[in-house]
Amino acid sequence: xxxxxxxxxxxxxxxxxxxxxxxxxxxxxxxxxxxxxxxxxxxxxxxxxxxxxxxxxxxxxxxxxxxxxxxxxxxxxxxxxxxxxxxxxxxxxxxxxxxxxxxxxxxxxxxxxxxxxxxxxxxxxxxxxxxxxxxxxxxxxxxxxxxx
Amino acid sequence: xxxxxxxxxxxxxxxxxxxxxxxxxxxxxxxxxxxxxxxxxxxxxxxxxxxxxxxxxxxxxxxxxxxxxxxxxxxxxxxxxxxxxxxxxxxxxxxxxxxxxxxxxxxxxxxxxxxxxxxxxxxxxxxxxxxxxxxxxxxxxxxxxxxxxxxxxxxxxxxxxxxxxxxxxxxxxxxxxxxxxxxxxxxxxxxxxxxxxxxxxxxxxxxxxxxxxxxxxxx
Numbered sequence: 001x002x003x004x005x006x007x008x009x010x011x012x013x014x015x016x017x018x019x020x021x022x023x024x025x026x027x028x029x030x031x032x033x034x035x036x037x038x039x040x041x042x043x044x045x046x047x048x049x050x051x052x053x054x055x056x057x058x059x060x061x062x063x064x065x066x067x068x069x070x071x072x073x074x075x076x077x078x079x080x081x082x083x084x085x086x087x088x089x090x091x092x093x094x095x096x097x098x099x100x101x102x103x104x105x106x107x108x109x110x111x112x113x114x115x116x117x118x119x120x121x122x123x124x125x126x127x128x129x130x131x132x133x134x135x136x137x138x139x140x141x142x143x144x145x146x147x148x
Numbered sequence: 149x150x151x152x153x154x155x156x157x158x159x160x161x162x163x164x165x166x167x168x169x170x171x172x173x174x175x176x177x178x179x180x181x182x183x184x185x186x187x188x189x190x191x192x193x194x195x196x197x198x199x200x201x202x203x204x205x206x207x208x209x210x211x212x213x214x215x216x217x218x219x220x221x222x223x224x225x226x227x228x229x230x231x232x233x234x235x236x237x238x239x240x241x242x243x244x245x246x247x248x249x250x251x252x253x254x255x256x257x258x259x260x261x262x263x264x265x266x267x268x269x270x271x272x273x274x275x276x277x278x279x280x281x282x283x284x285x286x287x288x289x290x291x292x293x294x295x296x297x298x299x300x301x302x303x304x305x306x307x308x309x310x311x312x313x314x315x316x317x318x319x320x321x322x323x324x325x326x327x328x329x330x331x332x333x334x335x336x337x338x339x340x341x342x343x344x345x346x347x348x349x350x351x352x353x354x355x356x357x358x359x360x361x362x363x364x365x366x367x
Contacts, residue, residue, distance in 0.1 A: 015282075054204055063303040064347040065296070066203050071348035091256045091298050092205055092249035094253070099297055 043131025048072035054090035079131035097143040106132025182366040188363030190217040199352035214241040217356035236264040237270030262292030290314040332364035
């Protein structure tokens with residue numbers, strides 16, 4: 001009888017252990033995207049369309065097409081200092097202005113900071129380069145300005 | 149000279165005529181029991197829904213479905229149930245859109261296409277010694293792509309790029325010709341939720357119904 005009970009206890013413990021591992025794995029999977037987003041060092045350019053027409057926006061060769069009036073798109077990239085942007089009215093709207101701009105964004109290069117530690121030495125840590133974000137609002141007037 | 153595209157478009161008609169001429173009193177009872185079957189089909193895809201429409205030119209379609217072709221391979225897992233893999237090609241015609249844009253004084257060139265690749269489960273609902281009818285359902289991935297050329301530059305259409313989840317359902321009709329060959333007619337309903345996804349957040353479900361005819365081999 002005792003042996004049977006002990007076997008049952010062992011089985012129950014194993015089930016609990018398995019269940020615990022599954023819970024930890026699920027929690028890890030759920031939290032992983034948050035961890036990734038918080039450690040995000042990318043550069044962002046948001047382009048907001050306030051022209052009243054649909055727009056085609058091409059950022060560093062990536063197209064964002066038929067952007068509706070009053071809506072915006074976000075382009076992300078590895079940390080960088082500038083985006084090369086071309087904007088024109090989407091076809092078939094009887095509006096043909098086109099502009100080309102270089103948009104500068106905040107950029108923080110790699111830095112190293114050191115401080116003395118309790119044992120009298122120095123401990124240093126390196127901060128990786130990271131990008132910033134910029135919002136560019138495009139109006140009908142913006143489209144009238146001659147290209148750079 | 150007939151171009152490849154024209155040949156693909158007229159091939160279903162030719163195929164049906166050739167096959168209809170060769171229909172005999174062949175018995176497919178044994179053929180329907182074979183473990184594997186595979187086929188090639190071509191035809192026309194019908195479509196519906198807001199995904200086709202231009203975002204701002206009222207009454208103008210940005211896309212129209214056009215000719216379609218399909219390949220599939222299927223394996224029986226029981227008397228009536230088979231699992232299979234399909235590849236369906238949908239040509240997305242942009243002529244109406246391009247013509248509209250040109251009528252507004254702009255020069256535009258555009259093209260688009262979609263490949264649908266579902267895993268399917270089919271169940272035969274009727275069979276006799278000459279006919280076999282099955283219904284099927286499946287899911288998989290759809291790969292859409294397109295290009296535009298405007299204002300002197302050519303770019304990919306970002307709103308239909310990459311892989312999207314897809315569901316399909318449909319009906320197959322097979323008529324035994326001469327074992328191991330059958331004339332096969334497929335009507336498939338394809339759903340691609342978020343098949344069209346503009347960068348500003350607007351999304352549409354692609355709904356298309358390729359109706360294709362072709363040859364199916366049982367082995």
